[in-house]
Amino acid sequence: MKRPSIKDIARIAGVSVATVSYVLNKKEGQRISEDTKKKIFEVAETINYIPNRIAKSLQNNKSKLLGLIVADISNDFYSNIARNLEDKALKLGYTLIIGSSDENPEKFEKLVEIFSQQQVDGMIVAPVAGSEEILLKLMEKKYPVVTIDRYLKGINVPGVILNNREIAESTTSYLLEKDFDQIVYIGYDTKLPHLLDRQHGFETSIADSEKSIISKSILLGLENIVEVQTQLGKTLGTNPQNTALYFSSNKLAVAGLAYLVKNNIKVPQQVSVLAFDETEAYKLFPAEITFVKQPLEEMAEESIKLLDMQIANYSSTTKKITLSGELIINNSIK
Amino acid sequence: MKRPSIKDIARIAGVSVATVSYVLNKKEGQRISEDTKKKIFEVAETINYIPNRIAKSLQNNKSKLLGLIVADISNDFYSNIARNLEDKALKLGYTLIIGSSDENPEKFEKLVEIFSQQQVDGMIVAPVAGSEEILLKLMEKKYPVVTIDRYLKGINVPGVILNNREIAESTTSYLLEKDFDQIVYIGYDTKLPHLLDRQHGFETSIADSEKSIISKSILLGLENIVEVQTQLGKTLGTNPQNTALYFSSNKLAVAGLAYLVKNNIKVPQQVSVLAFDETEAYKLFPAEITFVKQPLEEMAEESIKLLDMQIANYSSTTKKITLSGELIINNSIK
DNA sequence: CTGAAAGCGCTTACAG
DNA sequence: CTGAAAGCGCTTACAG
Secondary structure (H helix, E strand, O other): OOOOOHHHHHHHHOOOHHHHHHHHOOOOOOOOOHHHHHHHHHHHHHOOOOOOHHHHHHHHOOOOEEEEEEOOOOOHHHHHHHHHHHHHHHHOOOEEEEEEOOOOHHHHHHHHHHHHHOOOOEEEEOOOOOOHHHHHHHHHOOOOEEEEOOOOOOOOOOEEEEOHHHHHHHHHHHHHOOOOOEEEEEEEOOOOHHHHHHHHHHHHHHHHOOOOOEEEEEEEOOOOOOHHHHHHHHHHOOOOOOEEEEEOOHHHHHHHHHHHHHOOOOOOOOEEEEEEOOOHHHHHOOOOOEEEEOOHHHHHHHHHHHHHHHHHHOOOOOOEEEEOOEEEOOOOOO | OOOOOHHHHHHHHOOOHHHHHHHHOOOOOOOOOHHHHHHHHHHHHHOOOOOOHHHHHHHHOOOOEEEEEEOOOOOHHHHHHHHHHHHHHHHOOOEEEEEEOOOOHHHHHHHHHHHHHOOOOEEEEOOOOOOHHHHHHHHHOOOOEEEEOOOOOOOOOOEEEEOHHHHHHHHHHHHHOOOOOEEEEEEEOOOOHHHHHHHHHHHHHHHHOOOOOEEEEEEEOOOOOOHHHHHHHHHHOOOOOOEEEEEOOHHHHHHHHHHHHHOOOOOOOOEEEEEEOOOHHHHHOOOOOEEEEOOHHHHHHHHHHHHHHHHHHOOOOOOEEEEOOEEEOOOOOO
């Protein structure tokens, strides 16, 4: 059975499709008698009419679809972002399409193209390394786009970002106050600016400090996180003392903490831990992890706003919004 | 600047829109000269043509959009399902729209309606308690739909499901062999059949056993998982011995394991643990958790297949596919 | 080998 | 207060 259309309503109610359209969309300009209105609503109800958004979209060039591209939707951090975005989007009448890039620029481009074919009204993306061109093209076409979590050097895409460098700097200073013998930064070997910012924040803070402290960085490939375990083994030895570990992401933290648990290294007695991002996994660690909390809800809110503005005005903005991370102090630092 | 359409290509290439459409869609029936073909492809390339899926959809009544409704996309289990579905969907040319129901039938219905307006070609849903009517209506309209992870009593929707009852039974038997003094099932106070199946599997296995063993169930509201901690406290006391805990979901397991960690209860020396589902969080627990693994990839594959069949044939099926869980034995059971 | 034309389900300026 | 008609960007049976 064909799904009922506006035409069916018109036929049954004995009016024109135009009238039906006016009534159903509650257009103010047109004055329709209460009688016909009532009739139309009744018919719509009984035949179970659901408007066809596709037809509407073709007409007004708005799909009410928003595309979200993250590295991997099964990653805790991104699925939380997705959830927050979903809620905000829904409030504005948008629905979210989701895609995972796997840090692969080709896949990223593929997703951009698919979303573009689907006529999404805008995209929220966590761009991968090497996707500058792709974003640039989107900007040129005035396609509404907003970056989230990440950003890229040299191109001016609107976006919302954490104050990565500052929060890394201040939290490292917090560690420095504690007089550790050694501070180890566990980060990524990457070109992604937001991750480099964290690293540079750490390094600056160490360099600016008067203290003589051994600092070291372990940098892992994005795809090779388990490697952190071997590296930590080498760095910590069998009986580490008075050492602090700075994990620059939840993924790294989970991998690293798993190593500590396995090797029965006591936190914070032997090793102190500070981590970026939250994850449910922390709950199962013997110590409560001190971590940098990102304001995910605010991020979602601001990025959707930024996108909605572009969609509404057809005006491309290059506005960047920086939000502050917050150090949640628990007991993983001595 | 307006985005280029097939009309633009036609104008520039000096042919009709029909010809352009034929060429771009590589229709075999029509024989077009190589020259015009080449010309058309060239023009499409240079003006950066991207087909408008909305227009296509209106014509052929296929949006190439699939709706996924889960309880909460930020839940590990569902974000993993989503990821697997995304990959399978992409291979068949579909894009995923995602929504979270929060176990709320009204929200569930709202999402169904929105997805329906967006003309998704089909929906994959983890139905919430009380959504029977909604699914029934969908079935009546012959709207392609497949349930995943969950199912509902009394309605015949096609779907893929775990052998919850059987795997719960066999894994409980596995526990029974170990001669515990006490076995505690931690589950949900719910009407969701797939969860009741797990519970009944557990109960059957206990009842069928010859052994005299104390068994107990702690049932939590879906929204009140932290409560598990108080309940476990009451049940376990300060110095539990030879007790086994059967967690019927990853959420419950994480909450329960957090309690064990906090109270320094040794696994498996004092308390043994078996959990349903996987989560990264297990990595941070001192013992490696023995758990029931669900074949997520296969689930995704089968559910998409089931959906695609319905979409292709317009034939509604009521086929149910049951997949087997697997007990991954680690060292959390003595 | 190629094109004119109808139509998918809506919206909206215009006419009455 | 209401309707006829054009148009959004495509596809496709039909004609030539």
